[in-house]
Amino acid sequence: MDAAPSAPSPLIALVGNPNCGKTALFNILTGSRQKVANYAGVTVERKEGSLVTPSGLRIRILDLPGAYSLDPLTPDEQVTADVLLGKRTGEIAPDFVVCVTDATNLRQNLRLVLSLKRLGLPMVVALNMTDIARRKGIVIDAERLGLELGVPVVETVGVKTAGVRALIKMLDATAMPERRSRNTVWQPLSRSDIEHDQAEVRRILGVVGADRLDGVTFSDRLDALVLHPVLGPLILAVILFLVFQAVFAWAQVPMDEIKLGVATFGNWLGAALPASLLKDLAINGILAGVGSVLVFLPQIIILFFFILILEDSGYLPRAAFLLDRVMGSVGLSGRAFIPLLSSFACAIPGIMATRTIQNPRDRLTTIMIAPLMTCSARLPVYALIIAAFIPRRSVWGGLELQGVVLFALYLAGIVSAMAVAFVLKRRGKGGGFQALMLELPAYHWPNLRNLGIGLWQRVEIFMSRVGTIILALMVILWALSSFPAPPPGATGPAIQYSVAGHLGAWLAVIFKPIGFNWQISIALVPGLAAREVAVGALGTVYALSATGNDISSALTPLITQSWSLPTALSLLAWYVFAPQCLSTLATVKRETNSWRYPIIMAAYLFAMAYAGSWITFRVATALTGI
Amino acid sequence: MLVSKDIPLMDLAPGASARVVSVSGADSKGPADLGRRLAELGFLPGEAVRIVARGLMARAPIAVRIGTGTFALRLFEAACIRVCPEQPQLP
Numbered sequence: 001m002d003a004a005p006s007a008p009s010p011l012i013a014l015v016g017n018p019n020c021g022k023t024a025l026f027n028i029l030t031g032s033r034q035k036v037a038n039y040a041g042v043t044v045e046r047k048e049g050s051l052v053t054p055s056g057l058r059i060r061i062l063d064l065p066g067a068y069s070l071d072p073l074t075p076d077e078q079v080t081a082d083v084l085l086g087k088r089t090g091e092i093a094p095d096f097v098v099c100v101t102d103a104t105n106l107r108q109n110l111r112l113v114l115s116l117k118r119l120g121l122p123m124v125v126a127l128n129m130t131d132i133a134r135r136k137g138i139v140i141d142a143e144r145l146g147l148e149l150g151v152p153v154v155e156t157v158g159v160k161t162a163g164v165r166a167l168i169k170m171l172d173a174t175a176m177p178e179r180r181s182r183n184t185v186w187q188p189l190s191r192s193d194i195e196h197d198q199a200e201v202r203r204i205l206g207v208v209g210a211d212r213l214d215g216v217t218f219s220d221r222l223d224a225l226v227l228h229p230v231l232g233p234l235i236l237a238v239i240l241f242l243v244f245q246a247v248f249a250w251a252q253v254p255m256d257e258i259k260l261g262v263a264t265f266g267n268w269l270g271a272a273l274p275a276s277l278l279k280d281l282a283i284n285g286i287l288a289g290v291g292s293v294l295v296f297l298p299q300i301i302i303l304f305f306f307i308l309i310l311e312d313s314g315y316l317p318r319a320a321f322l323l324d325r326v327m328g329s330v331g332l333s334g335r336a337f338i339p340l341l342s343s344f345a346c347a348i349p350g351i352m353a354t355r356t357i358q359n360p361r362d363r364l365t366t367i368m369i370a371p372l373m374t375c376s377a378r379l380p381v382y383a384l385i386i387a388a389f390i391p392r393r394s395v396w397g398g399l400e401l402q403g404v405v406l407f408a409l410y411l412a413g414i415v416s417a418m419a420v421a422f423v424l425k426r427r428g429k430g431g432g433f434q435a436l437m438l439e440l441p442a443y444h445w446p447n448l449r450n451l452g453i454g455l456w457q458r459v460e461i462f463m464s465r466v467g468t469i470i471l472a473l474m475v476i477l478w479a480l481s482s483f484p485a486p487p488p489g490a491t492g493p494a495i496q497y498s499v500a501g502h503l504g505a506w507l508a509v510i511f512k513p514i515g516f517n518w519q520i521s522i523a524l525v526p527g528l529a530a531r532e533v534a535v536g537a538l539g540t541v542y543a544l545s546a547t548g549n550d551i552s553s554a555l556t557p558l559i560t561q562s563w564s565l566p567t568a569l570s571l572l573a574w575y576v577f578a579p580q581c582l583s584t585l586a587t588v589k590r591e592t593n594s595w596r597y598p599i600i601m602a603a604y605l606f607a608m609a610y611a612g613s614w615i616t617f618r619v620a621t622a623l624t625g626i
Numbered sequence: 627m628l629v630s631k632d633i634p635l636m637d638l639a640p641g642a643s644a645r646v647v648s649v650s651g652a653d654s655k656g657p658a659d660l661g662r663r664l665a666e667l668g669f670l671p672g673e674a675v676r677i678v679a680r681g682l683m684a685r686a687p688i689a690v691r692i693g694t695g696t697f698a699l700r701l702f703e704a705a706c707i708r709v710c711p712e713q714p715q716l717p
Contacts, residue, residue: 069666073659107693108668191665198670213674214694220678227679227689321698325683328700435660436687437667437703440678440696 009050009058011092012171015080015116016100017109018066019314019441021128023047025100025156026063027453028164036457040090043360043593044079053172062094070115071188075360084119085184093184096174097123098167099151103133103140104442106210110201111194113149119184124174125153126167132444136217140210148204219314219442226315232322239315240341243306247299247345248376254298262291280482281475289474292530292583293467296348300462301455303342303349307356308454310338312446316356317438324436330418331425333362340366340417343373344410347584348466351591352458365424367591368601371584372417374410377531378575382406384535384552388560389568405572412576416608461590469586474529477582481526495540500525514574514613515567515621528580566620573616579605635699635707636688640677644709646692647671651706661706668692675709 016022027034030049039046047063064083065076072078079088086093099116101109113125127142146153154170157163189197205211214220225231266283273279310316320334327334335357343350350370357363386402395401477500486497495501504522511521519541527534535552542558559568585598592598632647649669651661669675669692678689678696686701 068663071662071666073663105694107673108695111666111668191662194665195670198668198673219696223678223689229680229682232679233682317698321679321681321687321689324687324698324700325681435663435703436698436700437663438698439667440689440698442696 009060010095011060011062012096012098013062013064013083013094014098014100015064015084015112016066017068017102017105017112019439020066020100020102020105020109022066022100023063024447024450025126025128025164026061027450029168030061032453032456034453034457036461038593039079039088041593042075042079043363043591044075045355046079051168053168055172057172059171067112069112069189070119070186074358076358081186084116084121085186094121096171097121098126098171099123100126100128100156103127103130103138104136104214106140106205107201110149110204111197113151114197114200115189117149117151119186121184122174123151124167124170125149125151126156127153128156130155130163131157132442136214138210138212141208145204145208148207217442222443223318223440226318227321232318236319236322239310239319240337243303243338244341244344246306247303247342247349251298251302251345255295258294258298259291262287262294277482281478284482285475285478286471288478289471292474293463293470296346296462296583297459299342299346300349300352300458303345303353304455304458305451307338307353308451309446311356312444312450314441314443317440320438321440330421331362332365332421333357333359336362336366339370340373343370343375346375346377347371347373347581348462348587351584351587352462354591364592364597365421367588367597368424368604369417369420371579371581371601371605372413372420372577374413374576375531375581377581378578380532380535380552381575382409382572384538384555384559385568385572387552388556389563389565409572409576412573412612416576420604465590466583466587469589470583473582473586477526477529493540493542495522495526495537513617514610515564515570515617516574516613517563517567519562520567520571524580528582530583531575531578531581565624566617569620570613570617573612574609577605577609577612579603579609632708632710634705635675635677635690635709636685636701636704638675638677638709638711640680642676643712644675645671645712646673646675647708647710649707660703664703664706667697668695669707675707 014022014026026047026049029051031051033051034047034049037046038044044065048060049063050058050060052058062083064080067077067080069077070081070084072081082088083091084094084097097116099113101113116123125146127140127145130140133140142153142155152170154167155163156167202211226235266287269283269287270279273282307316310319316335316338319337323334323337327336336354338356339350339353341350342353347370350373351367354363354366354370357366386405390402390405393401395404479499480503481495481498481500483498486492486494490497501522504525505518507524508516508518508521511524516524519538522541523534523537526537526540535555538555538559542555579602585602588598588601589595635644638644646669648671649661649664673693674691676691678691680686680688687698688701688704689696689698690704
């Protein structure tokens with residue numbers, strides 16, 4: 001099949017059921033020497049690392065996605081089966097397989113070992129989490145287990161470094177078989193094959209003295225609270241509130257620091273450099289672009305800090321369990337809740353968080369509706385328009401009208417998100433019944449090392465792959481807003497003469513039916529960078545000299561005078577859908593591995609924004625009689 | 627040995643122990659590989675099952691202990707599984 005590579009380093013694949021502690025073992029084996037990417041053509045995460053054994057042998061280790069069987073049902077399992085069979089394009093078949101098993105759940109895990117044995121690849125079984133098993137009173141004779149399985153068994157303790165020494169020693173001592181073209185043939189297992197395997201597993205467990213069931217475990221006692229029909233949702237609400245609060249509020253301080261730092265550096269650079277086009281590019285193009293990438297980091301780090309802890313401890317699948325009925329009614333997985341909640345702060349960490357949704361269709365639907373959650377970047381725009389057009393008065397006995405309008409805008413986003421999810425669900429094949437079959441693993445304490453490595457990987461992925469796209473787009477946007485320069489003696493703001501200005505003038509024709517004037521249309525172009533930039537851009541278009549927070553207060557009386565109420569309401573409706581956020585689209589590109597979905601997303605959001613604004617404008621015009 | 631009739635998994639009282647009797651294939655509305663996947667997860671004749679928890683709305687989904695693992699199932703998935711309670715069920 002695949003030609004032998006020139007590098008002699010053997011490739012070892014880690015295989016195992018989901019939740020068997022495989023990734024924790026991988027983290028200990030490889031430490032920070034990991035590369036995270038995607039398998040070609042799919043969104044399944046590919047993790048490879050390497051280690052050097054005491055004898056100096058360099059080993060490449062591939063952490064294959066968790067699988068319940070070699071007859072795949074999910075994209076994850078497809079990758080695992082294909083790689084093991086040497087059928088995956090761009091991947092070489094592993095030389096050696098380490099099958100990771102959870103010593104507390106061998107009854108389930110050993111069937112995969114038997115399947116892998118059928119495959120005939122050289123392998124060793126890592127008996128993981130033996131410390132937890134021992135605490136439960138399960139002592140497994142590893143040597144005897146190996147004898148019965150016909151495969152060497154090594155004891156490892158998933159979260160402790162010392163535990164993997166035996167495994168490394170064994171890998172070191174094993175003469176790696178010569179890589180040859182293998183003709184691995186896999187016969188899909190029939191139901192009776194599976195039943196036969198299970199009988200064998202029971203026999204082996206009986207022989208090694210591990211054929212026993214748990215009584216009421218610690219996890220069961222915790223589940224009695226966590227999955228309780230009344231207490232469970234309450235606990236969930238508290239946790240979700242904490243996550244939301246953290247992403248929304250705690251991230252504000254570091255975000256402000258980053259903005260301030262970038263601005264200070266820009267000012268310093270502005271004073272240090274002579275005025276030139278290059279200086280403008282450096283400050284308003286590159287530095288502003290870097291700033292707009294960095295500013296997402298606090299939210300991403302805080303959100304993933306919580307998600308990794310919830311995932312590692314075993315709570316996340318429980319949250320999905322509790323929310324399954326609610327989210328399932330619009331065709332979403334219960335796991336969609338946290339990504340959608342985080343999207344209220346910013347769609348970018350939200351979309352990145354959809355990785356915890358295993359079903360690819362659910363994940364795509366969640367990604368597609370995430371931008372409909374009103375993100376915090378829309379607040380400055382809302383605040384400006386509401387302050388200018390919605391009178392400060394109480395309605396319906398004590399409710400503040402401005403607050404009611406803001407709430408209505410948030411609600412409009414949620415309702416349209418549910419509608420879109422519902423339509424997407426209807427459109428899909430076999431939409432009636434979606435399998436859940438979600439494993440609820442035993443609880444355990446999150447591991448700091450895994451948390452650190454996981455966080456670092458998120459940051460790295462964002463910086464290297466999303467950040468570069470955002471930065472490039474920001475520089476292009478700067479060029480569009482700066483060229484060509486205004487002719488000598490020009491009276492209008494410089495942006496009016498640039499490509500962006502011409503684009504805005506052209507957009508003004510399209511946006512006339514929904515009540516936008518040319519000033520708004522132009523401001524929407526730099527507003528592509530980030531939604532809140534539109535406020536600053538309006539300031540530029542109206543040739544205001546104010547900067548920062550003063551723009552809003554200077555703009556308020558101006559737009560109150562020059563915009564009609566229907567125009568203002570129409571712009572509010574536009575921002576409920578607001579397709580124009582390049583960073584979001586760049587993230588969708590990265591997460592779905594194709595330009596197809598960001599393009600569909602931009603198109604459908606644009607259509608909804610236009611329709612929403614059109615209706616708002618027409619209705620408001622008719623009602624106000626202008 | 628207690629001789630009791632087999633019942634659908636979702637009729638099993640929470641906390642009561644039972645053994646899997648049979649796992650039928652998919653019903654016409656579900657994904658085609660449903661029964662097979664349940665088998666791959668460990669829902670095999672003779673294995674011990676117990677309902678750990680049920681959801682608030684329509685008592686779904688249900689969390690099921692199978693052997694030493696726990697899975698959350700929607701009702702149509704649980705409908706494929708018939709079990710035999712270890713002790714007679716209280717009505």
